[in-house]
Amino acid sequence: MRVARLHRTDIVQPDGRQVHLYGAFRPPPDDYHAPSMPNGIYQRRWNPLRREWVLVAASRQARTFLPDRAHCPLCPSRAAHSSEIPASHFEAAVFENRFPAMVPGRSSGGGCEVVVYTEEHEGSFATLSPSALDRLAEVWTDRYRELINRRDVRYVFIFENRGEEVGVTLHHPHGQIYAYPFMPPVAAVELRRQSACLQCRLIADELSGRRRVLINDGGIVAYVPGYARWPYEVHVTTRTHREALPSLPPAGRQGLLSAMQRVARAYDRLFAVPMPYMMAMHQAPAGRPSAQAHLHVEFYPVLRDQGKLKYLAGSESGAGVFINDTLAEESADRLRPLFD
Numbered sequence: 090m091r092v093a094r095l096h097r098t099d100i101v102q103p104d105g106r107q108v109h110l111y112g113a114f115r116p117p118p119d120d121y122h123a124p125s126m127p128n129g130i131y132q133r134r135w136n137p138l139r140r141e142w143v144l145v146a147a148s149r150q151a152r153t154f155l156p157d158r159a160h161c162p163l164c165p166s167r168a169a170h171s172s173e174i175p176a177s178h179f180e181a182a183v184f185e186n187r188f189p190a191m192v193p194g195r196s197s198g199g200g201c202e203v204v205v206y207t208e209e210h211e212g213s214f215a216t217l218s219p220s221a222l223d224r225l226a227e228v229w230t231d232r233y234r235e236l237i238n239r240r241d242v243r244y245v246f247i248f249e250n251r252g253e254e255v256g257v258t259l260h261h262p263h264g265q266i267y268a269y270p271f272m273p274p275v276a277a278v279e280l281r282r283q284s285a286c287l288q289c290r291l292i293a294d295e296l297s298g299r300r301r302v303l304i305n306d307g308g309i310v311a312y313v314p315g316y317a318r319w320p321y322e323v324h325v326t327t328r329t330h331r332e333a334l335p336s337l338p339p340a341g342r343q344g345l346l347s348a349m350q351r352v353a354r355a356y357d358r359l360f361a362v363p364m365p366y367m368m369a370m371h372q373a374p375a376g377r378p379s380a381q382a383h384l385h386v387e388f389y390p391v392l393r394d395q396g397k398l399k400y401l402a403g404s405e406s407g408a409g410v411f412i413n414d415t416l417a418e419e420s421a422d423r424l425r426p427l428f429d
Contacts (some may be wrong), residue, residue, distance in 0.1 A: 097228040100175055104191035106187070108173075112180030113227050117166040124162070124173060126187045127151060131197040133271075141274055144190045144197060152188035152256050163205050175234045179208050181221070181228050183266075190267065198241050198270035204228060206262040213262050213363065214249060215353035222350060226342040229370075230334040232266055237333075237375050242268040244276050244374045252365025254391050254398060264368070272374060279371065280379045288383035289330055301421040304351065305427060307344040311352060313421040318411035320393040321359065323352050326385035332373035333384055349386055355427040356390050366390040 098110040102123040129148025153162055162173045173298045174182050182205040191199035206214065207221050217225065229247055236245045249264035250257050272280075295302055298426055303323065306313035311325040325348050331337050337345065349368070356364035367389040373382035393399040393414050404410045 095224060095231070097231065100367070102175070102184075106185040108175060108182065108184040109232075109391060110174075110176055110179050110182050112177070112224060114180065115178040117171070117175045117177055118168045119251040120168060120171070121166050121175060123175060124169045124171065124187055126189075130196040131192045132187070133191075133197045142271055146188075146190045146197070149188045149190065152258060153219075153428040155253070155260070158210050160211055161259065161261050163203070163259055163263055164210050165208050173203070174205065174208075179205075181224050183205060183228060183232060186265070191270070193241060194421065197216040200236070200239075200242070200268040202232065202236075202268075204232070204247075204264045204266060206264070211260050213353070213357075214264075214368075215249065215350060215357055217262070217350065222346050223339075223343050226334070226346045230342060233372060234335050236266065236268040237373075239268065239280060241270050242375055243272050244269045245372065246273065246276075247370040247372075247373070249366075249368040251368070252391070253365065254365035255367055257283065257365075264369075276371065276374065280374065280381045282381050286328060286330055286380055286383050288381065288385060292326060292328060300418050302420060303425055304348050304356075306348070308341060309344050311348050311349045313417045313424065315417045317415075317417045317420070319389045319391070319411055320399055321356070321390045321424060322417075323388045323424070324385055325343070325349050325352060326383065331384045332378060332382045334372065345384075345386070349388075350427050352388055354429060355424050356426040359390075359424065360392055360395045362392075364390050364392060 095111055098114065100108040102108060104125045106126060127148050129146065132145040133142045134145055164172055165174055165179060166172045166178050167177060173184050183202050186203050189201035191197040191201055191209060193200050206217060206225055233245050236242055246267045246269060281312040292310055296305065301313045301315060308328045309325065310328050311323055313322060330356055334342055369387045371378065371385050391399050404412055
């Protein structure tokens with residue numbers, strides 16, 4: 090079943106944080122008691138040496154750490170267990186993070202949201218049903234559209250961390266959205282060119298060579314970039330120039346997420362274990378459109394081989410120079426047969 094118009098219900102928790110329930114839901118049990126955001130200091134501090142902002146959020150040290158299923162804060166609420174979700178059943182939910190890196194109205198500015206893909210505790214982005222995947226496409230689009238129009242937001246960053254190896258503290262399938270009040274460095278570098286779209290040229294180059302292409306279907310292209318920093322890094326993008334999720338029709342958004350899911354599934358087959366990865370979605374910033382704003386998604390898997398992690402060591406962390414232990418062409422050859 091394809092998701093058409095997605096109904097959204099907005100709830101304000103006693104501590105002022107907003108919750109958005111997408112699709113059908115049932116009210117929470119009578120004994121529901123909403124969790125409260127702890128007091129904390131939220132700042133952004135300028136590093137004059139690197140000319141970059143550092144976010145300070147010391148209260149995050151107290152965030153929930155790998156709870157068992159019975160105490161999962163992303164599952165539906167039930168008698169004697171009040172989760173972050175004020176519902177005993179839901180399809181998808183978004184809420185303002187109780188342990189954020191940024192808080193609206195504080196000196197840090199911006200905001201942080203948690204996107205709960207499904208009420209099911211087990212599974213991952215790779216195992217979402219077609220209807221749940223289509224729903225998530227509309228949830229992400231709705232959140233981007235709303236956040237990018239806030240006066241205190243310059244850039245909306247949709248991302249997912251998967252696996253304890255990359256610092257995940259909750260196993261329930263979810264992602265996050267950071268609404269930055271400034272341009273983050275990676276986006277600033279990508280968007281600074283004023284000439285024709287570089288992403289469009291890169292896609293054309295990949296399609297002409299085809300050696301590193303994994304998907305070329307329905308206007309969506311996935312490939313291992315020749316300049317990949319991570320072993321088995323994959324980029325997924327629209328073949329034609331689209332600035333952000335709202336620029337795509339619903340079918341285009343569904344096609345994008347379907348391709349993303351195929352990447353995640355291929356990763357899980359690569360070493361026959363759930364692949365830990367980081368997923369980053371790059372979209373247009375607030376304000377005037379940039380010629381370089383071309384919607385694309387980057388996957389950074391952290392396993393370089395069976396049981397071997399790719400670490401960000403001295404060169405990567407201290408000098409900013411990545412060392413990739415694999416050839417992009419060989420990575421593409423190894424991944425391609427794993428796509429369904």
